[in-house]
Amino acid sequence: MTNPEAYRQKCIKIGLVSVTAAIIANFCPAIYFYITYGVMPPFSDLIKLWTVAAFTFGVSWFIQPTTFFSLMGVSGTYIGWVTGNCADIRCPAITMAQKVAGYEAGTPEGDVMATMGITASTFTSICIITFFAVAGGELINQLPPFIKAGFKYILPAVFGAVYTQLCTKHLKVGFLTIILAVILTYLFKTAKVPNWILNIAIILGGVLIARIDFKSKQKKA
Amino acid sequence: MDLKQAINSPGLWIASSLMIIVILTQCAIYLRAAIKEADNLGIAPERWKAGFRSACLTSIGPSLSPVIIMMALIAVLGTPTTWMRMNDIGAARTELAMVTLAAGVAGVDPQNPAAFGLKGFSYALWGMALNNLGWMFFTLILTHRMSDVVAKLNTKYDPAWIKYLTAGATIGLFAFLLSPRLVMPFKASNWCAAVVSAIVMMIVSKVFANQQRLQELALGISMIAGMYVTVVIFG
Numbered sequence: 167m168t169n170p171e172a173y174r175q176k177c178i179k180i181g182l183v184s185v186t187a188a189i190i191a192n193f194c195p196a197i198y199f200y201i202t203y204g205v206m207p208p209f210s211d212l213i214k215l216w217t218v219a220a221f222t223f224g225v226s227w228f229i230q231p232t233t234f235f236s237l238m239g240v241s242g243t244y245i246g247w248v249t250g251n252c253a254d255i256r257c258p259a260i261t262m263a264q265k266v267a268g269y270e271a272g273t274p275e276g277d278v279m280a281t282m283g284i285t286a287s288t289f290t291s292i293c294i295i296t297f298f299a300v301a302g303g304e305l306i307n308q309l310p311p312f313i314k315a316g317f318k319y320i321l322p323a324v325f326g327a328v329y330t331q332l333c334t335k336h337l338k339v340g341f342l343t344i345i346l347a348v349i350l351t352y353l354f355k356t357a358k359v360p361n362w363i364l365n366i367a368i369i370l371g372g373v374l375i376a377r378i379d380f381k382s383k384q385k386k387a
Numbered sequence: 388m389d390l391k392q393a394i395n396s397p398g399l400w401i402a403s404s405l406m407i408i409v410i411l412t413q414c415a416i417y418l419r420a421a422i423k424e425a426d427n428l429g430i431a432p433e434r435w436k437a438g439f440r441s442a443c444l445t446s447i448g449p450s451l452s453p454v455i456i457m458m459a460l461i462a463v464l465g466t467p468t469t470w471m472r473m474n475d476i477g478a479a480r481t482e483l484a485m486v487t488l489a490a491g492v493a494g495v496d497p498q499n500p501a502a503f504g505l506k507g508f509s510y511a512l513w514g515m516a517l518n519n520l521g522w523m524f525f526t527l528i529l530t531h532r533m534s535d536v537v538a539k540l541n542t543k544y545d546p547a548w549i550k551y552l553t554a555g556a557t558i559g560l561f562a563f564l565l566s567p568r569l570v571m572p573f574k575a576s577n578w579c580a581a582v583v584s585a586i587v588m589m590i591v592s593k594v595f596a597n598q599q600r601l602q603e604l605a606l607g608i609s610m611i612a613g614m615y616v617t618v619v620i621f622g
Binding site for chain 1: 393396401403407412413415416417418421422427430434438448452454470473474475478481484485488489492509516520521523527530531538547549551552553554555556562565566568570571576584585586589592593599602605606609610611614615
């Protein structure tokens with residue numbers, strides 16, 4: 167028996183409860199520190215801290231969960247915005263989980279694989295980060311310089327490979343979108359347009375190109 | 388009270404571990420639900436297990452990249468706080484930026500432990516908590532609404548188009564993440580890393596399509612090829 171709607175509702179319920187729990191856990195160290203050491207910023211400074219955070223990251227708070235939703239799905243979004251690193255760890259893991267299992271994003275099967283991919287990546291990254299936090303960075307320092315030199319290319323390499331993977335079924339859309347993205351990035355950054363506007367513009371560009379491709383394929387069919 | 392002792396105290400370890408417990412519990416519950424749903428949808432266990440395994444392997448490389456910046460954070464914030472914040476929302480650079488901003492509000496220097504003190508640390512704790520609250524709050528109020536919109540779109544419009552729309556939006560998202568590495572500043576080495584890993588990904592996906600085990604490692608292999616071909620060429 168399949169009932170995607172029941173599964174969706176279940177995911178929403180788990181998400182609402184678990185994210186609320188995460189919000190509470192988020193403040194525990196600060197509250198514990200106040201109770202034990204009696205040190206806490208006065209209320210006026212808390213407002214200042216919040217304002218500084220909102221000015222610096224406020225747009226990301228809203229834009230990021232919205233723009234990643236298409237790939238991450240319901241449960242992926244609830245997990246991803248508690249565990250973080252959505253772009254460089256979670257999304258690549260989701261893409262690979264879907265690819266290897268052979269299902270596309272945006273389908274019920276793809277959503278299930280997204281959930282599995284994101285939980286797998288969370289278990290893995292927690293193990294790695296815990297290991298290095300406890301064992302210390304000495305191990306990293308011991309690595310040969312050649313290995314360490316590669317670390318600075320991790321992001322272009324990850325994004326290059328994930329992008330290709332996402333485009334295998336939509337080569338034309340992928341090719342045109344990256345050209346558009348490079349041009350827009352150059353123009354917007356030169357004109358000092360805020361990053362979040364660039365984010366929306368490139369995604370809209372991708373959707374528009376997908377629409378044109380979809381229509382032209384429909385005509386051919 | 389010694390700052391170093393306070394920021395590495397057992398009590399703070401316990402307070403910080405609550406977030407990790409929430410995350411692990413959340414993931415375990417979702418995983419259980421997903422396995423059950425996979426069964427309902429008729430996804431063969433071998434298929435989802437292969438996907439799960441590949442996601443684990445894929446996450447190893449990118450999880451290592453914030454380790455270096457993590458060491459810088461441990462020096463300022465101590466181990467338990469850094470451990471918690473590296474495992475929850477906010478990339479390492481975001482946390483580092485927030486600590487610096489919070490120190491600015493407190494009027495202390497994060498680079499100077501004597502001046503940073505308990506006060507600077509408490510500002511950093513509150514600053515990071517308030518910043519992280521932003522993402523979680525919006526996730527809490529937006530996700531089910533976005534999901535409702537997608538569900539409605541699927542009934543109102545052609546699902547084939549909605550799938551295309553999702554693909555277009557995802558491709559756009561990754562184009563946005565990739566393009567700043569390629570231009571502004573223009574770096575030939577970054578182009579090399581991106582193009583080599585893209586080509587290797589293409590080869591592994593197309594030429595070796597039948598090699599299931601190789602597919603699971605595709606992203607890891609592509610990344611390593613992209614990174615180290617670039618090191619050989621550009622240093």
